Amino acid sequence: ASGTTGGGDTSFRRTFNRDEYLEKAKESDRKRREEGEARAAATAAGKKYFRRAETPPDAKDTSHRTSRVDVSSRVGTSQLVGAGATVGRRGKGAGFYCEACDETYRDSSSLLDHYISKRHLSALGETGKVAVADVSMVRDRLRWLCRLRREQRKDVVVNLDARLEMSRANEEKEREEKRQKRNAKRRKTPGGVGIPTVKIENDGII
Incomplete structure (x- = not known):
């Protein structure tokens, strides 16, 4: 109550770590500055700037596939598709299905192009960068x-x-x-x- 001299218990109030929030502010300013430089460079080159998605901290470098992509075994075969199968690319339908991205591609060429795309590598938890061997x-x-x-x-x-x-x-x-x-x-x-x-x-x- 107002007018009391004791002040009471204030442990329920939320506290802030000034050093932690100062580091967060510096990191935010650094990212904003880098994005501004990248946007200016894209504008000078006559290109449209797209903000790059952040790489997960546990992402690993991209490496070669350990198994071959088998697309020839389905040549000359027929595939039964249910009535409720998807018509577009999203979901499992008639064609080559990618479990990591939950998408179906009509031919093997589109599937191979998808396997080396950034979206597929990101779904696998890879950075898209190849480590240089020492x-x-x-x-x-x-x-x-x-x-x-x-x-x-x-x-x-x-x-x-x-x-x-x-x-x-x-x-x-x-x-x-x-x-x-x-x-x-x-x-x-x-x-x-x-x-x-x-x-x-x-x-x-x-």
Whole structure:
């Protein structure tokens, strides 16, 4: 109440950190100044200025795709589209569908153009900038390739041993089949002695 000398408890009032808001004001002034310079440069070049969207702090650099885009497997095939499927680009419809952007493209060329667009890269959480590899990154890549080649060589040796073992098994199987055929022919002859072979001396010599 007015006229009291105690003042009462004022802890419920909102407090402000002057240093924090001073830093925010400086950052806002810096962004405004940079935008003004970019707008003036675009006007001088005869272009229209578009404000660039802010990059998320957890965005990563753009890298190459680890898998190939398969568009040839659908050549000559038919696709069933429901009655409630979308007609425009937004949503899943007839064509090539991008799950990250929830859009459908009519042909593979439009899909590939979309994959390298800024909007698609932003939806994937990428900045659109490619990191320049330094010496340490190149060395790490070469070491990884060496390890991969050694592992592939081990697999080749294992596969070669398996093929040799399979070849031995096939040869043994063929010998067993020939042995069974000889035994079957021998059992069909009187006494089971088989068909005698007559060898004539100087046979075929004139």
